[in-house]
Amino acid sequence: MVRQRQADLLLIAATVIAACGWIFSxxxxxxxxxxxxxxxRFFFAALLLLPFCRGFRPQKQHWPNSSSSGLWFALNLCLWxxxxxxxxxxxxxAFIMSLSMMFVPLTAW
Structure with a gap:
């Protein structure tokens, strides 16, 4: 039961942080x-993630998929x-953007 309570509290915390993100934005x-x-926003996110990327070299074959995914993500953020x-x-x-998660399986299909 303790793990269930922790999971619930983490879910509530994530919801509050996401709501604060909407207000801040x-x-x-x-x-x-x-x-x-x-x-x-992306500059500071890159600065935070940079220490975790030390020594990582992306392979050439991953660039097309990574670029495509990045462009779709950029479009999503611009619309948001x-x-x-x-x-x-x-x-x-918030309601309209939350629907995007429901459309992902449909577009993948």
């Missing part, structure tokens, strides 16, 4: 251009930020 794009926000910047309520954008 909304406030951030109110004061800066959308692509500047995305650039800073656009939805945050244009909707009056964050709940609508």
């Amino acid at each position: 909304r406030e951030a794009i109110a004061g800066m251009p959308v692509f500047a926000f995305l650039g800073l 930020i656009y939805s945050v910047s244009t909707t009056a309520s964050l709940g609508e954008g």
Whole structure:
């Protein structure tokens, strides 16, 4: 039962952090251009992940799949930020973006 409680608490924590991310993003794009926000976000994420990538060299055959995946992810983030910047309520954008996980199996099929 203790592991179940830990799992529930971690799920709640992840939900709260994700909600704070939506609010922070909304406030951030109110004061800066959308692509500047995305650039800073990925720059700091790269700085955080850089120590874990020491000695890792991607193979040439992985580049096409990695590039394709990265472009789809970039499109997803641009649409997410656009939805945050244009909707009056964050709940609508969050609901629409949460539906994307339901469409992944359909597009893979």
